[in-house]
Amino acid sequence: MKTPFALIVDDEPDIIELLEITLHRMGVETRSAGTASGARRLLQERTFDLCLTDLKLPDGDGLELVELIQSSDAPHPVAVITAHGNMDTAITAMKKGAFDFVSKPVDLPALRQLVANALKFKDHASAKDRRMRHTLLGESQLMRDIRSKIAKLARSQAPVHIHGESGAGKELVARLIHQQSTRSDKSFVAINCGAIPHELMESEFFGHKKGSFTGAVGDKKGLFQAADGGTLFLDEIADLPPSLQVKLLRAIQEKKIRPVGEQQEIPVDVRLLSATHRNLAEMVQNGSFRQDLFYRINVIELNVPPLRERTADVPALAEHILVRLTGQTQTHKPEISPAALDALQRYRFPGNIRELENILERALALYDGKCIGVDDLNLPVGIAETHLSEESRYDPGRGSLEDYLEAIERRAILHALEENRWNKTAAAKQLGLTFRSFRYRLKKLELDD
Structure with missing residues (x-):
């Protein structure tokens, strides 16, 4: 050797x-x-x-x-x-x-x-296959650029912040960075920061000692220790409360953590990846996200494009999703009519790839067993046409601008509720709204029944 x-x-x-x-x-x-x-x-x-x-x-x-x-x-x-x-x-x-x-x-x-x-x-x-075409699908220039950046980022230990809309594939990108890196033989630990109650966050992140608080019946390792030697992916990092932002900043800088109730710091070797669909730079400006933490996690920024910006990839994505949903091979998967593919490529996909999966899963339950047609897709009326026809053609003869904008807002909220099976929390997240703001809009539009 x-x-x-x-x-x-x-x-x-x-x-x-x-x-x-x-x-x-x-x-x-x-x-x-x-x-x-x-x-x-x-x-x-x-x-x-x-x-x-x-x-x-x-x-x-x-x-x-x-x-x-x-x-x-x-x-x-x-x-x-x-x-x-x-x-x-x-x-x-x-x-x-x-x-x-x-x-x-x-x-x-x-x-x-x-x-x-x-x-x-x-x-x-030499041992790693760096081609990702079978995992991160799409031959558009945007996706080729993303795959190229992933290969480069895998050669570093630098923190990466992945920005993109909900459902665009941010966690998939994070997993690929891990899989292509020298840490691929260690753990990839992913957590959605918005899904952890604030009072449990410190314990979840850094662990705790037995008896350190009511309910701590034993020692517990946190996410940093679980990811030691590997990669920790913090999704929706914008949801971190200020108190934990301070502790996360120290963990990144010192490469050490202190479990709740522990006197000594513990060294950890973790590659940190983070993601959010919100604008962190704006949150820094309004004081809801620490500027020093923003600079630490945003050493390298990677933007994942929304599906509507790479519609040429929709046919390949649809084919892959149908194969996965049906468990069939490429030759026996359900067919999609040219008209249905055309409708999908003209659709705006506010929910991105996750929404495409939902649409195709619904279509499989409706189609005749031979070919998926436009009607089987059950796309929202009007939105499946062109984006401009819905949102930029305002006719003063049909009412005030305020009424026109309210109608668009109503359609977008109803669409998000339908896509998330009327789960208000999930619909608010898809639209990039806080639950309080979403609830206010429901009440204003009389949709809160």
Whole structure:
């Protein structure tokens, strides 16, 4: 087995010696440089499997080395060494392609874990099938770009924030980032932050000790410990209360957690992915989401496009969903008429892929057993035509603008209620409304019976 080589770049001899001793004990050969120019010279002389670089060098900037290595023909993981508490610089480095960061004074267990994660890339790149076309379906340019970004993001430990409408496939994207990464042999833990009662959140996230509160009849591991070594996906992170936002921020920065009732912090090795359908930047502006936490989780942002922006992918998605719903093979799946496919491609899909699944599941219960037609789809009247015909053609002769907008709002709410089987909480979430706002609109439109 080939001995791995690491490049260490730091102008402090004591730090270089500490890193060399630690890596040699892990079976890693090292070369070291005290300057950026010395590091560039070593990079020209041989190939490395890992680089550890300080960000402040006598003749340059560690960020320049990050960019140089990532732009080379054979990029390898680069981890940056930062002064304690200097997270802003570490975030900048990860945005430029750094694999991870370690803070001074160097925590040796955390350093060993970082090195072990980075060295997995040697075998992982050749052994892993990075093609995702059979999981993240679609040949539109938008989906090709998403698959390309997922492959790149899988090579980093940087936090990723996935933004997109409800039902667009954010959790699927998060799972693929995990599956394509070196953490794929460890756990992927997903949690919807909006589904946990606020009073239980700290215990769910960080665990608790027996007797730490009423009902704590035993020790319990939290989500961070369950995902240790793997990936933690926080869906609808915008729903976190302020008190937990503070604790989550510390867990990300220190890479340690403290269970409820525990005196000591516990180190955890977790890749954090998050998602929401809400606009976090606006929430930061209005004070409902912490700005410092936003910058920590939004190191890299990935936007998942709504289905209406990639209607060319609808036929392939529909075919895949029908095969899955019926358990049939490609050759024996139910057929969809050209007219029905055309109607689907013109439909706006406010509920995205999740709504397409619901529509096809309903169609399977209605069709004649031979071919799914337009009537079997049972698409909402008017919305299945064109978006513009419903929402942009206002005729003053038919009433006031207020009445016109109220009619559109009424149709959208009724559609969301029908799609969610009249579950008001789910319908409010699909529309991007708080339950209180949704309830107010129901009352205003006299739909609250």
